[in-house]
Amino acid sequence: METRRHYMALGVTGLAVLCAPMMLGSGVSVYSAAVLIAIFAIMAYGLDVIVSDLGEVSLAHTVFFAAGSYTTALLSTRGGVGSAWVTLTGAVLVAIGMAALIGFVTLRLREFVFSLVTYALAVVAMTIAANWSFLGGSDGIRGIPLLDLSIPGLTLTARNDRELWPYAFTLLALTIYLIDRFRHSALGAAAIMVHLNPRLATMSGIDPAKVRLQVFLFSAPVSAAAGWLYAYQRAYVSADLLENYFLILMLTAVVLIGRRQLLGPLAATALVLIQEKFFSLGGNVDKMILGSVLVAILAFFPQGLTGLARPLARMWTRRDARN
Amino acid sequence: MNLSQQLINGLVMGHAYALVAIGWTLLLGVARLVNFGHGQMYMLGAFVTWWAVTKAGVPYALALPIAMCVGALFGVIMQRVMLKATLEQNLVSIMIMTLGFGYVFSGGAALVFGSTGEILDTALSRREITVGDLWMTWQDAAIIFAAILVFISLKWVLDGTRIGRLVRMVAEDPKLAMLAGVNVRRVYYGVFAFEGAAVAFAAGMVAPRTPILTSMGFDEVIMTFVVVVLGGIGSVTGSYLAGIALGLFTALFGALVSPAYTTAAAFLVLIALLVLRPGGLSAGSAGGVH
Numbered sequence: 001m002e003t004r005r006h007y008m009a010l011g012v013t014g015l016a017v018l019c020a021p022m023m024l025g026s027g028v029s030v031y032s033a034a035v036l037i038a039i040f041a042i043m044a045y046g047l048d049v050i051v052s053d054l055g056e057v058s059l060a061h062t063v064f065f066a067a068g069s070y071t072t073a074l075l076s077t078r079g080g081v082g083s084a085w086v087t088l089t090g091a092v093l094v095a096i097g098m099a100a101l102i103g104f105v106t107l108r109l110r111e112f113v114f115s116l117v118t119y120a121l122a123v124v125a126m127t128i129a130a131n132w133s134f135l136g137g138s139d140g141i142r143g144i145p146l147l148d149l150s151i152p153g154l155t156l157t158a159r160n161d162r163e164l165w166p167y168a169f170t171l172l173a174l175t176i177y178l179i180d181r182f183r184h185s186a187l188g189a190a191a192i193m194v195h196l197n198p199r200l201a202t203m204s205g206i207d208p209a210k211v212r213l214q215v216f217l218f219s220a221p222v223s224a225a226a227g228w229l230y231a232y233q234r235a236y237v238s239a240d241l242l243e244n245y246f247l248i249l250m251l252t253a254v255v256l257i258g259r260r261q262l263l264g265p266l267a268a269t270a271l272v273l274i275q276e277k278f279f280s281l282g283g284n285v286d287k288m289i290l291g292s293v294l295v296a297i298l299a300f301f302p303q304g305l306t307g308l309a310r311p312l313a314r315m316w317t318r319r320d321a322r323n
Numbered sequence: 324m325n326l327s328q329q330l331i332n333g334l335v336m337g338h339a340y341a342l343v344a345i346g347w348t349l350l351l352g353v354a355r356l357v358n359f360g361h362g363q364m365y366m367l368g369a370f371v372t373w374w375a376v377t378k379a380g381v382p383y384a385l386a387l388p389i390a391m392c393v394g395a396l397f398g399v400i401m402q403r404v405m406l407k408a409t410l411e412q413n414l415v416s417i418m419i420m421t422l423g424f425g426y427v428f429s430g431g432a433a434l435v436f437g438s439t440g441e442i443l444d445t446a447l448s449r450r451e452i453t454v455g456d457l458w459m460t461w462q463d464a465a466i467i468f469a470a471i472l473v474f475i476s477l478k479w480v481l482d483g484t485r486i487g488r489l490v491r492m493v494a495e496d497p498k499l500a501m502l503a504g505v506n507v508r509r510v511y512y513g514v515f516a517f518e519g520a521a522v523a524f525a526a527g528m529v530a531p532r533t534p535i536l537t538s539m540g541f542d543e544v545i546m547t548f549v550v551v552v553l554g555g556i557g558s559v560t561g562s563y564l565a566g567i568a569l570g571l572f573t574a575l576f577g578a579l580v581s582p583a584y585t586t587a588a589a590f591l592v593l594i595a596l597l598v599l600r601p602g603g604l605s606a607g608s609a610g611g612v613h
Contacts, residue, residue: 057415105598112357112414116548117597119359119418123545124587124594131583244541248426251419287430294423298416299404 013263018169021162032161033277037270038168039230042175043246044253044265046223049179052259053188054215055195056111060102060118061250063125064095064220066241068227070129071095073141073237084149088228095224096217103216107209126242140238147232161233168229172266175222180262182218191215245287252294258304328457329574335463337570338470339532341563343525343543344550345473346518352557353481354494354514356409357418360401360425361522361547362540367428368394368526369535370436373443383445387527391520397428398519402512409511410497425540432537440534448531462531469528470563473521478559490514542586549593 021034047061068091075081075090106117129135136142147164149156158164182188193201194208201208231237252272257264272293276286301308343365350356358364368390375386401424402409408416448462481487492500493510501507550569554561573585580588 057419105594109598112418113597115415115418117594120545120548120590120594123541124590126541127584127587131581244422244426244429248423251422282434284430284434288427288434291423291426291430295404295420295427298420298423299407302416 014173018166021165026162028161029277031165033273035161035164035168035233036277037266037273038165038172039226039233040246040249040273041253041266041269042172042229043223043226044250044269045175045179046219046221046226047250048254048265049182049191049215049219049222051254053183053191053195054212056212057115057251058118058216058219059115059247060121060125061219061223062122062242062246063102064098064223065227065230065246065250066125066129066237067091067094067098068224069231069237069241070135070141070227071224072228072231073136073144076144076231077141082145082148084147084228084232085151087231088225091224091228092221095220099216099220100213103213107213122242122247126239129242130239136238138239140236140240142236144231144235144237147229158232164229164233168233171225171229175225176262176266178222183260183262187211187214187218245290248290248294252290252297255297255302255304256293258306261304261306264304264306325456329578330571331457331459333571333574334567335459335466335570336573337567338467339525339529339566340546340550340569340573341566342466342470342473343522343529344547344562344566345470345477345525346521347547347551348554348559348562349477349481349490349514349521350518351551352554352559352562353490354511355412355414356511356514357414357421358401358515358518359418359421359544360423360428361421361518362543362545363425363428363432364394364397364519364522364540365526365530365543366535366537366540367397367432368523369443369530369539370432370441370537371523372527372530373441373535374436376443376445377441383447387524390523390527394519394521394523395516396519398515398517399512401519402515406508406511410507412497425544429537429540436537438537440536442534443527443531445531462528466528466532469524470566473524474559474563481559486513545586545590549589552593552596 021030024030043061043065046064047058050056050058050061071091071094072084072087075087076084081087081090102118102121106114109117130138147158147167149167156167158167190201190206190211193204193206194211198208201211227241230241249269249272253265253268256268256271261267272290275289280286281289297304303310347358347361350358371390371393372383372386375381375389376383381389401421405417405420408420445462447465448460450461451458452461452464481490489500489505489510490513492503492505493507497507500510546569550562550566553569554563554565569589572589576582576585576588
């Protein structure tokens with residue numbers, strides 16, 4: 001009964017989100033913001049699993065995001081691949097390959113050293129992307145065709161952000177569903193156990209290294225799928241995908257609302273993007289706001305905004321009880 | 324390629340790397356802290372020096388201490404915000420917060436100083452020392468001299484004075500140091516103020532070598548980290564030698580292979596090092612705390 005109500009609530013929320021751009025006046029900028037929110041939220045969900053469930057902070061998820069975009073760009077321009085299904089498969093496979101490599105190399109590293117090495121990988125990836133002519137160098141890759149997910153008998157294309165929105169929404173919903181399934185799976189439970197007490201996990205027959213690698217392999221394609229859609233949305237890719245903006249955005253999205261809140265990364269991404277798109281104070285001030293939010297949350301509300309809400313709620317109920 | 328000239332370039336760059344890294348040497352090596360906004364603080368130091376010299380008309384020799392004061396102030400503010408995580412020795416949290424600070428600094432600097440490139444010119448950077456067909460600027464010579472001086476002073480302070488002993492006590496065990504009556508907070512503030520002042524000084528010295536941009540700083544923290552880890556965390560002398568080694572490596576790699584990939588090459592070496600002996604670093608950076 002409880003789960004059915006839970007899913008009904010999620011369904012209603014989903015429907016409301018799907019229709020939100022329409023209710024907000026169907027403007028071009030509204031759809032464009034909605035698509036970007038969906039894409040960046042998906043990107044953040046990949047990291048969310050690592051941070052919230054596994055308890056490690058990977059700073060290499062921009063690499064998976066960029067890998068998804070670059071694979072899509074290379075396949076669809078130089079490879080001449082028209083079907084976005086093929087590019088999606090390619091993006092996911094490349095991300096899994098890279099995650100296997102990175103995961104295997106960093107298997108023994110924990111906490112700070114793990115974060116540090118993953119940050120280093122992101123920086124190395126950026127210098128490679130900006131300099132290697134195969135990846136377009138500093139110009140990047142231009143001329144990515146429109147999204148085409150057509151299957152025999154059904155044409156599914158998107159020419160602009162408005163037409164892209166249903167696909168972005170579907171991918172987002174699918175991602176949230178997958179994250180929810182993951183948290184209810186044996187792997188999700190094992191991840192939490194490895195996170196909270198690795199020794200206990202080992203005693204109960206769980207191999208922490210294996211769990212960490214598996215969670216890594218699960219999370220990378222999620223961020224890569226966001227990169228795949230972003231390549232179509234922007235129609236070009238360049239080394240700026242590896243810039244600190246995406247890293248800071250991703251981290252903020254994961255910590256702002258609170259760990260292990262299913263809709264947390266989506267809500268946080270929406271807050272950040274709505275500020276940047278509709279209440280922008282100029283690019284540089286926006287940067288300062290985003291950076292400050294990240295610092296302030298970690299410094300003063302490590303539990304996120306829900307951690308802030310809890311004592312408030314308690315105060316409220318206490319006052320009610322007194323009345 | 325003129326090998327001797329490349330070696331001279333390497334030596335100058337090496338001393339520059341070591342000088343830029345000195346704040347981190349104390350930060351990670353001694354106090355077990357990190358600052359990933361280091362590169363952006365370098366950028367700020369360079370721009371404050373540039374502003375003081377070209378806009379405020381202050382002589383270069385006075386612009387450096389001004390930049391150092393600004394750097395120290397930013398260091399103290401950062402440490403104030405991160406104090407809780409610092410006392411808990413939560414390095415991951417400190418790392419992300421300092422990344423956030425760096426992001427704030429780059430936005431703020433672009434707002435104040437604009438996003439176009441500037442040249443920080445000093446009287447020393449325009450004059451050259453020439454021996455045969457080899458050359459360096461007086462600024463380069465000053466970098467080498469300053470780096471040596473700063474390293475000797477730091478080593479002397481850490482090994483031979485009461486302040487140095489306090490810093491090492493806090494690094495060894497903050498809780499026990501607190502019980503022993505050491506004002507741990509003040510030491511942490513001091514360490515971050517030193518980091519801010521040192522990187523601003525280094526920026527004022529090194530930045531005249533290249534055009535300065537508010538978007539720069541991404542690389543500095545990486546090279547700094549390579550210096551501190553290669554040098555063996557906690558070793559002041561090691562950092563100095565590692566800086567020179569990295570300078571020579573960068574100069575030769577840039578001349579022989581490709582200047583574009585030097586950061587990547589230096590970092591791949593570091594990653595290999597970290598992965599092959601992760602215990603070495605974690606024992607150094609968080610040992611006895613977790």
